[in-house]
Amino acid sequence: MPDIPQRLALDLQRAQQDLQRERERTQKLLAELDRQNAELDRLRSSVHRESNSRLLAEEALDETRDRLQLAVEAARLALWDWQLPTPQVFLTARWGEMLGDIAMEGCWSMADLQARIHPDDRQAFDDVHRRLLANELRHAVSQYRVRTSDGWLWVENHAMVAEHDARGRPLRLMGTLADIGGRKRAEAEGERARQLAEQASRAKSEFLANISHEVRTPLNALMGLTRLLMDSPLNPEQKNWLELMDSSAHALLGLLNDVLDLSRIEAGKLSIERTRFDLHEVLQDVGALYAEQARAKPLNWSLDMAPGLPRHMQGDPGRLRQVLSNLLSNALKFTPRGGRICVTADVVHNGTASRLRLQVQDSGVGISPKQQATIFDAFTQADASTARRFGGSGLGLAICSRLVRLMGGEIALESALGQGSTFTVTLPLEDAPATDHTPPTAPSELDGTAQAGDRFAGLRVLVAEDHPVNELLMRQLLQRLGCTVLLARDGEQAVAQWSLGGVDLVLMDVQMPGTNGLQATQRIRELEAARGQPHTPIVAVTANAMSGDRDTCLAAGMDSYTPKPVEPQTLMRAMDEALRRASGQPAPATPPAEPPPEPHTPAAAGALDVAKLRRRLDGDEDTLRQLAQAMRTDLAERLRQLARALQAQDADQAVAHAHGLKGSLGSMTAERGARLAKGLELAALSRDWRLFERALPLMQTEAQALDQALAALLSSPPGA
Secondary structure (H helix, E strand, O other), rough: OOOHHHHHHHHHHHHHHHHHHHHHHHHHHHHHHHHHHHHHHHHHHHHHHHHHHHHHHHHHHOOOOOOHHHEEEHEEEEEEEEEEEOOEEEHHHHHHOOOOOOOOOOOEHHHHHOOOOOOHHHHHHHHHHHHHOOOOOOEEEEEEEEEEOOEEEEEEEEEEEEEOOOOOOOOEEEEEEEHHHHHHHHHHHHHHHHHHHHHHHHHHHHHHHHHHHHHHHHHHHHHHHHHHHHHHOOOHHHHHHHHHHHHHHHHHHHHHHHHHHHHHHHHHOOOOEEEEEEEEHHHHHHHHHHHHHHHHOOOOOEEEEOOOOOOOEOHHHHHHHHHHHHHHHHHHHHHHOOOOEEEEEEEEEEEEEEEEEEEEEEOHHHHHHHHHHHOOOOOOOOOHHHHHHOOOOOOOHHHHHHHHHOOOOEEEEEOOOOOEEEEEEEOOOOOOOOOOOOOOHHHHHHHHHHHOOOOOOOOEEEEEEOOOOHHHHHHHHHHHHHOOEEEEEHHHHHHHHHOOOOOOOEEEOOOOOOOOOOHHHHHHHHHHHHHOOOOOOOOEEEEOOOHHHHHHHHHOOOOEEEEOOOHHHHHHHHHHHHHHHHHOOOOOOOOOOOOOOOOOOOOOOOOOOHHHHHOOOOOOOOHHHHHHHHHHHHHHHHHHHHHHHHHHOHHHHHHHHHHHHHHHHHHOOHHHHHHHHHHHHHHOOHHHHHHHHHHHHHHHHHHHHHHHHHHHHHHOOOOO
C-alpha cells in the first residue's frame, strides 16, 4: 500500500491547483462585474443628463416661443405659413381681428385670400409671389389693400422662402402681415401738407411779385414827378426836400427789386443766362460806380485784377453785377469813414478745373461768429440794431447767396467783430470762344441792306408764312433786296407752289397749321430725289430760337436757319448760307453759330417801338400802315381764340395761337407783348391752365395798349 499516500498527495496537489484556477477565474469575473456595474452607472448618469438637457431645451423652446408670441402680439402682426403644394395657408388669430372677423387662428384658402385683395393691387401681389416661387427672391416686402368688414385696409406683407426640396424648389413660404392704415393716412396727410406748403409758397411768391409790380407803377410816376420838380425853380429848402424824396424813392425801388428777385428765385422762375461777356469791363464798371461813393465818404478804395485774369468768360453778366453791387453796397454801408474797401479778382486752379474768385474785403464793423450762421438768410441783419443804425431789409446777402448757387458757384464769409469782413465768391470759369455776334445798330442794318446790291436781285423767293403780319414784313424786306416774292400760307401750299417750278429759294416758317415747315421740307426733298431735280435752298424762319432748334431744322433738310423777329442782316446771312450750300460751295472758315440769346434789357416804356419798326421797314409808310391794320385784326382774333382754347382747355389750339402771336408781336417790335405770348405758349405746352388763366388777362391788357398804339399810328400823319 505504499502507493496510496503518494496518490493522495498528488490528488491534493491537483485539487489545490484547480482551486487556485477557480479562485483566479472568480477574481476575473468579479472584476468584469465591477466594470459592468461602472458602465451601468455611467449609462444611468448619461441618461439622467440627457433627460435634464431635454427638459432644459424644452423649457428654453417654450420660453422662446413665448417671447416670439409676445413680440408678435406687441407688434400686432399676423403670422402666416404656406406649405406647398397645398392650397391652404395657416394664419394666426390676428388676421381675423384685422379683417373685423372672428379672432381665431386657422387655415384659409389661397383663392379666398387673393379674392380679398383690391383689384388695383392684385397684379403686384401676384408678381411678388410668382418671383418667390420661381426662386428669384428669397425675401420680399409688398403693400396692398384687403377687403374688411367695413372697407379697405392697407397691409404690409413680409414674405420669405423657409424651406426647399432636394432640387432647390420652394417647399414652404412664411411671413407676417401688418396693419399700415395709420401709416398710409399719415403719408397722405403729409403729402397734402407738402402740397399746401408749396401752394402757400407759390402764393407768397406770386403775391410779392404782384405787389412789387403794382407798387412800381406809382413809384415810377413819383420819381418822374420828383425829377420834373427838381428841374423847376426851387428855393434851397425845397430842393433839399425833393432830394430826400428822390433818395427815398430810389431806396424803395431797390427794395422792390430785391423782393421781386427773391420771390422769383424761391418760385424757381429766375433763369441764369450763359453768354460771352467782357469780365474786365464788368468789374471796372461796377468798381467805377462804387469808387466814387467810397471817395465821397471818404474811404480808401482799390480794385485789383490779377495778371492772369481772362478777358472774357461765359455766364450772366447782369447777375454778376447784381452780386458785386450788393456786396459793395454793404461794404460801403458798414465801413466807417477813413476805412478801406478792396476788391480783388483772380483765378484759382484745382486740378484741371479753374474757377473765378472775387473777394470784397472791408475794414467795417464785422460780424460775430454766431450771426455768420444766418447772415445769408432772408430778412436777416447782423443784430437787431443794425437795421435801425444802417438801414436795409436784410435781403441783399440772401439774394447774393441764391444767385451764386444758381450760377454754379459758392459764397463764403470771413469776419470778426470790429475787424471787418471778407466775402469770397467763386464761380466756374469756362472758355468763352470769340464770336462776332453783336446786335446791329439801325444805321448798320440799313447800310447792310443797301450794300447787298444785286446779290439777291432777280431771285424768285417762296415765302411760306401763315401769319399776315410776318408775311408783309418778309415781302417788304425781300422786295427791297430785289427779289420776286411768291406766297404760301401753309406747308401744303408751299409744296404745291414749289412743284410749279421756278423757285430759287424758300423761306419756310417752321410752325404752320396742317403740314408744318419741317414736314413740307421733307416732302420737297423726297420729290427732288424722285424727280432728279436740283437741290432747292430752304431757310428755316421760326420763332423757336432755343438751343437745338437749328439742328432740328438742318436735320429735316433745311440749309440754314434764322430766328424771328427777322433782322435784315441775319436773314441775308442765312440766305447766303443756303445758296452757298445748295451750289456746293465750301463753307466759310468759321461756320455761323446759332443766334445769340436776346439780351435782357428793360422793356420799352411803350407797347410798340414805332421808331425801330420804321427803321426795319426802311421808312416805308404804306407797308407800316398795312402792318398796323393787319396786326390789329390779327391781335383781336388771336385773343378770342386763346380765350376759347382756355375755356375748352384745348392745348393744341392754345399753343398754335400763342406761338403765332409771339412771332407777329416780335416782328412788330412789341417785345413786352411777345414775352407775354411766349409765357402763354409755355403754359399751354405744359397744360398748366391755372398759369394760363392768370397770364391771359395780362396779355389782354397789353393787347389793349398795343391796339391803342396801332390806332394812334394809323390816325397820325405819315412820318409823325
